[in-house]
Amino acid sequence: MDFYSRFLRPIFFALDAEEAHDAVISLLQAGSHYPALVSLLAGRAVPKSPRVVAGIDFPNPVGLAAGMDKNGLALPAWEALGFGFIEVGTITALPQPGNPKPRLFRYPEHQALINRLGFNNEGVESVATRLEGMKSEGRWPRVPVGLNIGKSKVTSAEKAHEDYLASYKRLHGLGDYYVINVSSPNTPGLRDLHASEALGGIVRTLRDWEGTPHRPLFVKVSPDLAEEDLIEVVQLAEQEKLTGLIATNTTVDHSAMPKDRGQTGGLSGDPVRPRALTALRTIRRQTKLPVIACGGISDSVSAKERLDAGADLLQVYTAFIYQGPALLRRLATA
Numbered sequence: 001m002d003f004y005s006r007f008l009r010p011i012f013f014a015l016d017a018e019e020a021h022d023a024v025i026s027l028l029q030a031g032s033h034y035p036a037l038v039s040l041l042a043g044r045a046v047p048k049s050p051r052v053v054a055g056i057d058f059p060n061p062v063g064l065a066a067g068m069d070k071n072g073l074a075l076p077a078w079e080a081l082g083f084g085f086i087e088v089g090t091i092t093a094l095p096q097p098g099n100p101k102p103r104l105f106r107y108p109e110h111q112a113l114i115n116r117l118g119f120n121n122e123g124v125e126s127v128a129t130r131l132e133g134m135k136s137e138g139r140w141p142r143v144p145v146g147l148n149i150g151k152s153k154v155t156s157a158e159k160a161h162e163d164y165l166a167s168y169k170r171l172h173g174l175g176d177y178y179v180i181n182v183s184s185p186n187t188p189g190l191r192d193l194h195a196s197e198a199l200g201g202i203v204r205t206l207r208d209w210e211g212t213p214h215r216p217l218f219v220k221v222s223p224d225l226a227e228e229d230l231i232e233v234v235q236l237a238e239q240e241k242l243t244g245l246i247a248t249n250t251t252v253d254h255s256a257m258p259k260d261r262g263q264t265g266g267l268s269g270d271p272v273r274p275r276a277l278t279a280l281r282t283i284r285r286q287t288k289l290p291v292i293a294c295g296g297i298s299d300s301v302s303a304k305e306r307l308d309a310g311a312d313l314l315q316v317y318t319a320f321i322y323q324g325p326a327l328l329r330r331l332a333t334a
Contacts, residue, residue, distance in 0.1 A: 002043055002324065002325070002326045003041060003043060003324075004323075004324025004325060004326065005323070005324060005326070008324065009322075009324065012024060013106070013108075016102065017102075017104040017105055017106045017113070018101065018102065018103065018104040021068075021104065025068075025069065025073055025074060028069075028073070028074035028077035028078070029073040029074045029077070031074070031077045031080070032073075032074050032075065032076040032077040032139065033076075033139075035076045035077060035079065035080035036080070038076075038077045038080035038081060039080045039081075039082075042080065042081045042082060042325040043325060043326065044329060045082065046060055046062070046082030046083075046084070046328045046329050046332045047060070047329065047332050047333055048060060049061060049084075049332050049333070051312070051313075053244075053290050053312045053313055054177065054216045054243045054244060054290050055216070056144050056176050056177065056216065057144070058084045058085055058143070058144060058313060059084050059142075059143055060082075060084035060328075060332045061084055061307075061312075061313045061314050061331075061332065062082075062083060062084050062303075062313075062314050062315075062316065062328050062331045062332050063083055063084055063085035063086065063087060063146075063292070063313060063314065063315045063316075064078050064083045064085070064086045064087060064315065064316070064317070064320070065087055065294050065315035065316060065317040066087040066088070066089045066090055066146075066148035066179065066181070066220075066317075067089075067090070067115075067117075067317055068317050068320075069086070069088055070088070070089055070090065070091070070119075070120065070121040070122075071088075071091075071121055071122045071126070071127050071130065072088040072127050072130055072131050072134075073130070075088070075131075075134060075139075075140070075141045075145065076134075076139050076141055078141070079141035079142065079143050081325050081328065082325060082328040082329070082332075083143060083328065084143055084144075084313075084332070085143050085144040085145070085146065085176075085313070086141060086143060086144075086145050086146070087145075087146040087147075087148050087179065087315065088127070088131075088145065088146065088147050088148065088175075089121070089127075089147060089148030089149060089150070089179070089181070090119050090121065090148045090149065090150040090181045090184065091121055091123075091124050091127050091147065091148065091149050091150070091167055091171070092119050092121055092123060092124065092149070092150050092151065092152040092153075092163075092167065093123065093124050093152050093155070093163045093164075093166040093167045093170075094123050094124075094152040094154065094155075094163075095121065095122050095123030095126065096118070096119060096120060096121065096123070096152060096153055096154075097120055098117045098118035098119060098120025098121075099116050099117060099118035099120075103115060103116045103117050103118070103265070104116075104117060105263050105265075106321075107257065107269070108322065110256065110257065110269065110270055110271055111269045111270040111298055111318070111319065111322050112256075112257070112267060112268065112269030112270055112271050112272075112318065113267070113268050113269055113318045113321070114254070114257075114263045114264075114265045114266065114267050114268075115250070115265050115266055115268070116263070116264055116265030116266070117265075118153065118187060119150050119152075119153065119184065119187055124149075124166065124167045124170045124171060125170060127171075128170045128171055128174060131171075131174045132174065135174070144176035144177065145174075145175050145176050146175055146176065146177045146178065146179055146218075147171045147174065147175035147177075147178050147179070148178075148179040148181050148220070149164055149167040149168060149171070149178065149179065149180065149181065150181040150182075150184060150187065151163050151164065151182075151187060151193070153187055153188070157189050157192060157193065157198065160193055160198065160201075160202060161201045161202045161205040162205070164180065164202050164205065164206065165205050165206055165209055168206050168209070168210075169209065172210070172215065173215075175215070176216070177215070177216035177217070177218060177243065178215055178216065178217050178218070179217075179218045179219070179220050179246060180199070180202060180203070180206075180217065180218070180219045180220070181220045181249070182194050182198075182199060182202075182219065182220070182221075183220050183221050183222035183248070183249035184249055184250070184266065185222070185224075185249075185250060185251075185252045185265065185266045191222055191224075194221070194222065194225060194229065194233055196232055196233075196235075196236050199219065199233065199236055200236055200239075200240060203217070203219075203236075203240045203242065204240065207240070214241070214243075216243040216244075217242055217243050218242065218243055218244050218245060218246050218290075218292065219233065219237060219242055219245055219246070220245070220246040220248070220249055220294075221233055221245055221246065221247055221248055221249065221279065221283075222248060222249050222251075223247075223248035223249065223250075223251045223253075223272055223275035223276050223278075223279050223295060224251055224252055224253060224275070225279070227282055230279060230282050230283065231282065231286055233245075234282075234283055234286040234287050234289075235286070237287065237289060238287055238289065242289070243289070243290060244289045244290035244291055244292065244312070245283055245287075245289060245290075245291050245292070246291070246292045246294055246315070247276060247279045247280045247283055247291055247292070247293060247294065247295070247311075248272070248275065248276045248279045248280075248294060248295045249266065249294075249295070250265075250266025250267055250268045250272065250295075251266065251267050251268075251271075251272045251275055251295075252266065252267070253267070253275065254267055254271075256271035257271065268295065268296075268317065268318040269296060269298070269318035269319065269322075270296050270298055270319075271296070272295040272296045273295065273296025273297075273298075273302060274296075275295070276293065276294065276295030276296050277296075277305060277306065277309060280293050280306060280309050280310065280311060281309050281310070283310075284309060284310035290312045290313075291310060291311050291312055292311065292312065292313045292314070292315055293306035293307075293309075293311035293313070293314050293315070294314070294315035294316075294317075296319075297314050297315070297316050297319060297331065298316075298318075298319035298322075298323070298327070299319075299330060299331075300330050300331065300333065300334040301334075303330075303331040303334035304334040307334060314331060316328075316331070
């Protein structure tokens with residue numbers, strides 16, 4: 001067993017799930033000032049497996065999914081742990097506390113989590129200021145950084161495009177790529193923005209403001225979309241010249257979980273693997289745009305499965321909580 005599994009995970013798992021998450025982020029934020037120490041604790045280095053996707057150089061294909069470091073607190077530490085790229089967020093235009101606690105639940109026997117966090121984050125101004133500080137201090141990671149933006153809960157669907165634009169404007173130039181998140185199940189009405197008219201309006205609003213050249217822009221999709229709806233999103237991505245897609249977010253299908261321990265929210269980890277893989281295959285049949293695979297990637301088999309299905313890159317979150325840095329070494333060599 002590695003250091004994380006033997007010593008750290010039992011300590012973290014003795015805490016409430018969100019308390020453990022906050023403790024890990026605090027430790028990694030402190031460790032971001034000593035990345036060499038973080039690398040030492042992580043054990044053997046993740047093998048290099050460089051690739052270029054959307055014109056961006058990735059040292060290895062395994063990235064940190066959005067949701068872990070919502071406020072961009074520990075970027076140097078994530079690089080030191082071996083991630084090939086880091087996605088910050090989801091960031092909203094307005095600061096928001098998220099949904100009432102408890103709102104994060106572990107299911108170790110299923111290697112799964114359920115969360116109903118609700119885009120809890122400090123808001124775009126605070127996050128952007130922090131990221132600017134990291135850059136000015138020379139602490140910016142050498143791996144690509146993605147910035148994931150979502151709609152503020154208090155913003156109506158009719159004004160969603162303005163809300164996304166406010167975040168995009170403030171973060172513009174700070175990230176290597178950007179993600180429009182319309183797929184979290186924990187913000188009321190957010191998934192309705194998958195519809196072509198709504199999503200197209202958001203994309204065009206960002207592009208009209210930005211002009212050319214465009215920054216790499218992805219859309220993150222739900223695993224719960226019907227096939228025809230997912231195909232419609234892919235067609236819109238092609239029409240609007242989006243950079244690519246992230247497949248997928250969490251699922252609201254909890255049929256794989258025990259009913260007596262059920263919680264509302266998005267289910268992640270091993271149970272979402274079949275849905276995420278199906279979505280990836282549907283997307284790949286429709287387009288050659290880059291696709292980042294996410295959801296239920298927990299070992300070399302599931303990683304190879306996504307790469308064989310046409311994924312360009314991989315992202316992890318839940319499996320990292322259960323397995324720690326050793327997971328990255330296994331996935332990078334899939």
